[in-house]
Amino acid sequence: MTKAASEAGSYVEPGEFKRDTNYITTRITADGRDGYPVRAGRYRLVAARACPWANRTLIVRRLLGLEDALSLGLCGPTHDKLSWTFDLDPDGLDPVLRIPRLRDAYLARFPDYPRGITVPAIVDVPTGQVVTNDYARITLDFSTEWTAFHREGAPQLYPEPLRAEIDEVALAIFRDVNNGVYRCGFAGAQDAYDAAYDRLFARLDWLTERLTTQRYLVGDTITEADVRLFTTLVRFDPVYHGHFKCNRSKLSEMPVLWAYARDLFQTPGFGDTIDFGQIKTHYYAVHTDINPTKIVPKGPDLADWLTPHGREELGGRPFGDGTPPPPPRPAEQVPPLVEA
Template sequence: MTATVGNPGSTTTEYKRSASRFTDRITADGREGRPVEAGRYRLVVSRACPWANRSLIVRRLLGLEDAISLAVTDPLQDERSWRFTLDPEGRDPVLGIAFLAEAYEAREPGYDGGVSVPAVVDVTGGEVVTNDYQRITLDLATEWTALHREGAPDLYPEPLREEIDTVMEDVYRNLNNGVYQAGFAKSQRAYERAYRNLFACWDRLSERLTDRRYLVGESITEADVRLFTTLVRFDAVYHGHFKCNRNKLSEDPVLWAYARDLFQTPGFGDTVDFDHIKRHYHQVHTDINPTQIVPLGPDLSAWLTPHHRAELGGRPFGEGTPPGPVPVDEEVPPRGRAVRD
């Protein structure tokens, strides 16, 4: 994910997320050194990671599957972090590498820092361009417009950006990152602070969404993408594994209906692999779960139950249309999907 797992070596009692090491941008005019170019870049993700899940969703919604190829890592890491053991012979078929760390090394010989996803790799040289998870999706929405599918939604509409940014900052600070601050806290005080901030934000969001379908405006924006990737993992891992247990998502009628609405929207639920999510958190975080036992629950079929959020109005894609079917080679395996009883 975006920081070394468990934040080892920290001398504080609070979890501190590592900053993205590589922050080059890929822009329409190439003004920062890398131009938008179909087929030149490969998006490397773990389906377990909420930060990488953002880029998967945005890539789907905008129809960029043919423009940016996809590499999916094993949900389990070893001492060299993210690895391509899901691919034949344990190597990514495009980049030819066994570990994402090799693309970091290609960018900066001798690099010994954290290796995180999502990462965008330049196929022509095999080096990582960016692991700036906050910027990647915004640039996909605003710089890659020439390669968007017909009917792609505007996920970062200019008139709403100030409000979107304000909402996203609250969501990031207290919920997206807050679950990690609670889960990796090294003192009771640090844990309780993160827990209280998390659920204060939770309550603000629940109230905000009581009478509106989406966080900002009448259609899906980047803010909804960022909130969804935490909510979809909440009951499966954060509630128990990270001790964020004031209540489950499924016990909040507003946020549970909101999350199901998004999950059932093309481009959201079809990117989620619950098997990868549960195995990563419960088997990699051995300081939290030394037995590495993976829970069987929760019941995933509940994600497909009616949500009735359409009654609030709004149009998921604004003036646009839903994305097409998931490419066959990018489908989530049956073990990781929510299916109806």
């Protein structure tokens, strides 16, 4: 292993890439049954705009209007093998938690924490201890446990009558798309890569068929399933197509998925959480065993994300009986979309 790779951490595994899905399962709930009741101002969401798993929490927090109840700390786009860091803050410290590394919050609760330090994570501000990093559960709990702090007009992202279908679609997306691109990119053997590649594009073809006649994945409104697919699609051409060798076709060459992704990108709460510069910097600079030079590509041209998508013709109501979220707060705005 090169010095650069050892400092950043190694990602490619022998044979098939297998994600560690053992997360901290403590939940923040309305009744506080795990010892952490929902309370406005008590917790801090720590995320990184570069990370697709964290991006989900940024979108759902915006859509539901949880900004007043749940503060946001943002890590920079790069990290070393130890931890994500707060290098975007002027003094290198999170201004609320007063720590330089997210790792400090993990070790405050689990001194011998044995796994990777991941975003998103929710930290209990009074104790400085991590509560959970279970990203899949976090956004569902935002929809179901944090209802007392939803904004007026918040959409139903996990409506009870559709939960079984949302869960089924989300599981397929996770297995073959969200994690599928990583199974391509981090494969350590040709057969493992080939299998992951075939599963990825078979699922994208399935999604294309599903979305040809309906605007959203489940029902006629945006749900949790759309959030989960979007964060992978938005990274597809800038990162996964080249860096992870997911190159049967670009997103922009798959007309239905490209229009669907643009539809969501132009919906308040989605595109206004996307920082393409941080996304590209993260993948190309951190994965040094794939890209040892750390050179970040200039392309692709990103201006087309703002072109008309035509998906309104399929009907659907993005927010159901709700309303769009207000514009992002000044401190949480992303750079305006410009050509790469």
